[in-house]
Amino acid sequence: MKPISSRLYGLDTLRALAILLVFANHYVNFVTRRPTLGFVGEIGWAGVDLFFALSGYLIGNQIFAGMRRDAFSLPRFYARRLLRTLPNYYVVLALYAFWPVFSAGAHHAPWWQYLTFTLNFDLRPGTLFSHSWSLCVEEQFYMVLPAVALLAGAVRGAWRLRLAWALIAAGFVAGMLMRAHAWDDVRPPPGGNGTFYREIYYATLCRFDELLAGVALALMKNCHAGLWTRLTAWGNTTLALGVLLVGCAFRLFLADHFGRSETIFGYPLLALGFGLLVLSALSPGSLLHRVRVPGAASIAVWSYAIYLIHKQLCIVLARELTPLGLDPNMPAGVALLLAASILAGWVLYALVETPFMWLRERYVPADRGEKKPAAEAAGLRGAGS
Template sequence: MNRSSRVHGLDTLRALAIMLVFANHYMSFVSHEATFGWFSRIGWAGVDLFFALSGYLIGNQIFAGLRDDSAAGFSLWRFYARRLLRTVPAYYFVLALYAFWPYWAGDLPHAPWWKYLTFTLNLDLKPGTLFSHAWSLCVEEQFYLLLPPVALAIGAVAASRRALALALGWGALAAAVAAGMWLRADWWQPSMDLGARGSQRYYTLIYYSTLARFDELLAGVALAMLRNFHPALWQHLTRHGNAMLASGAALTALAFWLLLEAHFSWSMSVFGYPLLGLAFAMLLLAALSEGSLLARTRIPGMGAIALWSYSIYLTHKQLCILLAEHVEPDQPASIALMIAASIVAGWLLYFAVETPFMWLRERFIPSNYKRRPHETAVGSLAAAP
């Protein structure tokens, strides 16, 4: 993979996302205290940042393919084949560790194995289940399954009437956001709000739910629609990248503060995730604005962490749980050891499993996405967890 083609701002956001997730998992499953302070307590939002990144990346690939008149047509087969080769091999490799290596799996109860294999683990998932953090991968795979045919169906209904197709597309997106908010409002119960801890029912019914957790993915899709179908507005927004960065950072800070105060309340359950989606969309806009500080700043190490983030996500939680049996998890040296071990494990999985299958993908399955010369390179970005 050519690292020079990567987008520094998006790499920074992707690396930040896995750092947030690591901090939260370290608190929840290893040290059982806020080792990294508020960063640990809000770290679950790293998954939502991954969702926003994936929504933009996948949406951009689909919409760019659909609007490319020189292409033979958008191929669902090629899209799904490339997605499967990108996400499934590393996931199945780690799943095999849980299934066939008792030491790695520990003594946690597992869900039916067919749910892991079919990316439906998040449906009726109970906290404390083996490999439970794969719930976010399930939401993303279901999103990858649904978005292309919906986009194609809208295009087919509108046929050559582009204005109608765009109206239907934006209407469908707004309806999906509204439906998620309505479902969370309907499913929420006072017994779910346990202050700093939500009830198990909150996680099973709302937090892990596909229908209730599309908000940030849809925010990324909205950005992809702006880029591909409203170029004048896109150029106007990206000319003000630093303003987007300042606004996105301020809105993210507000969302984090509100969610730290009352994550499991009715109001934050209904409105908190769309607020995060909007905040992260503004940060993505800044990352994609060539003149912004976020886009221009290449932070050493962030590109590598971003590149290995999917494999780090798959392995870090269980690895740290096992290492914690042999060290004091609240000691600085132990924390440094587990961070280093997580990075090394992610690097190994990336090069041993992800890289060969990505080579096969590039060698045998043409992409639907044909980048135009003036567009920022995004094709090298990995699908996020």
């Protein structure tokens, strides 16, 4: 690992925030089934969307930077992506499949769907390892994105960038139209239902707004250097605007998570807010970029492993510890289960992810001999590249 001074503090902070939000949401929905953590637990599902925005930028930047240097390799991209995601994922999947204590007899989908990252297709809430739906959306998106980028890059002249931006804009519009169509078919009740989750919340074509926002930032950085320099000079302004827009989106979703307008327009609003936060994190003068939050870098590095294992681990531990007098609704119970999740994530990172990352860097370089700047490489390792 690079020295900590080479890391991008802002990206670390956002990624640590994302995993803590997800933890809070899963905790209140699957461990205590009570509003133990208040509105943070209720809105914590948006941590996944923050992960999407971060990954969209980091993976998009990898693709566009390589193309700009004429050094991007599609086979290497796919190989590096799979070496990053598969080892941890398959180890945790094996726990669900072969350790009865971990699975607790819950319903599972056909195993081929887990193995092929297609679980989110017609996924029923409550299915074993259901939170891997977000990994499915990411993997599907990143199987398509580089091929689309290369096709757009084949266009000559000024039309190349126009086409790229047109595709991003069309993606946002298409997402809204598909959610509108799906909502009109589902018409969920005020409290939502399983069909809403199957047809909208888990559906790839309805849930890539934040990924597109991150890709748009990467395109701007690599193809509009002057605009990027001007925007990153206003880091604290974009931080304030990002917080404001995310706050507005949270208020909409907390008022009615399953409403038609919220479903259609809430996710693009959240994408814009999170995109501005990522932009602020990359702006040298912003507080988000400059302030190092203690522990955030480590949690950011371990966040993928924590995401995979924390939910079921907390369910199992809460069941075992409650008879011993440890109430998961109390602060001590929350702290213990959070600490156990972080520790388990670290173990998974150290024993599984780290060796495969060494193999990836040793045998599958990102492109034809080019090296990333140290800070960018550190940010990529900590954000799911």
